[in-house]
Amino acid sequence: REGEYEINGECCPMCSPGSRVVRHCKSNVSTTCIPCVHDTYTEHPNGLTECLRCKVCDKGARLTIKEKCTYTKNTVCGCALGDFCVHHGDGECEMCQLSTVCLPGSRVKVPGTEFSDNQCEVCPDGTFSASNMSRACQPWTKCEEQRMTEAKAGTRISDAVCQQSSLSGAVIAVIIILLVLLAASGAGGYFLWPKVKRKYNVTCKQGTEDEQKQAEPLKDNRAGTLPVQETVTENAKSSPGSI
Numbered sequence: 001r002e003g004e005y006e007i008n009g010e011c012c013p014m015c016s017p018g019s020r021v022v023r024h025c026k027s028n029v030s031t032t033c034i035p036c037v038h039d040t041y042t043e044h045p046n047g048l049t050e051c052l053r054c055k056v057c058d059k060g061a062r063l064t065i066k067e068k069c070t071y072t073k074n075t076v077c078g079c080a081l082g083d084f085c086v087h088h089g090d091g092e093c094e095m096c097q098l099s100t101v102c103l104p105g106s107r108v109k110v111p112g113t114e115f116s117d118n119q120c121e122v123c124p125d126g127t128f129s130a131s132n133m134s135r136a137c138q139p140w141t142k143c144e145e146q147r148m149t150e151a152k153a154g155t156r157i158s159d160a161v162c163q164q165s166s167l168s169g170a171v172i173a174v175i176i177i178l179l180v181l182l183a184a185s186g187a188g189g190y191f192l193w194p195k196v197k198r199k200y201n202v203t204c205k206q207g208t209e210d211e212q213k214q215a216e217p218l219k220d221n222r223a224g225t226l227p228v229q230e231t232v233t234e235n236a237k238s239s240p241g242s243i
Contacts, residue, residue: 019033
């Protein structure tokens with residue numbers, strides 16, 4: 001019957017999980033049970049006279065304890081973090097292996113699981129990864145987009161190094177100097193123009209006065225000479241010796 005075991009022609013009641021038989025039943029006496037001791041267990045109702053020994057996880061197979069043994073349950077072994085199971089049977093792992101580490105210059109294409117390894121992929125051209133187990137490769141910095149020059153080219157494990165362009169600095173310096181000179185010359189012209197204008201006006205005024213002074217004697221000479229010539233002519237005509 002269910003919950004009983006047969007021994008010496010008798011059907012005896014089973015012991016409960018976590019215990020074992022210390023004395024079998026008789027016609028008028030039931031089964032005598034006692035608890036399992038440390039590092040032993042029984043998982044189901046039983047008629048065992050000895051508890052089962054707990055499993056020891058094999059360190060040589062890189063197995064670690066996932067669940068400790070109890071009086072009613074055996075030890076559960078498994079792989080440590082960073083390992084994966086390469087051989088399993090009876091529902092649990094029997095051997096583990098160190099998972100592949102995706103090094104700088106590559107990325108994790110497919111993450112590993114408890115029963116599969118990591119799959120790595122080399123970073124494509126123009127990208128890099130600087131640490132282990134990178135989930136993605138980063139693109140190199142484009143120095144020209146930052147108005148800089150490339151001091152060191154990027155690699156699969158390092159980014160490009162940019163620096164300020166010396167040519168750009170020189171061009172900026174020249175532009176600044178030209179702007180300063182232009183501003184200075186403009187300011188100088190602004191302050192000097194009134195003086196130049198006054199000097200020009202004075203010069204023009206003096207020139208006009210001189211011309212007027214030179215013109216007045218000419219008018220006087222012309223006015224005095226013409227009547228004399230006419231007088232001489234008149235005298236000449238009237239003089240008898242002129243014939």
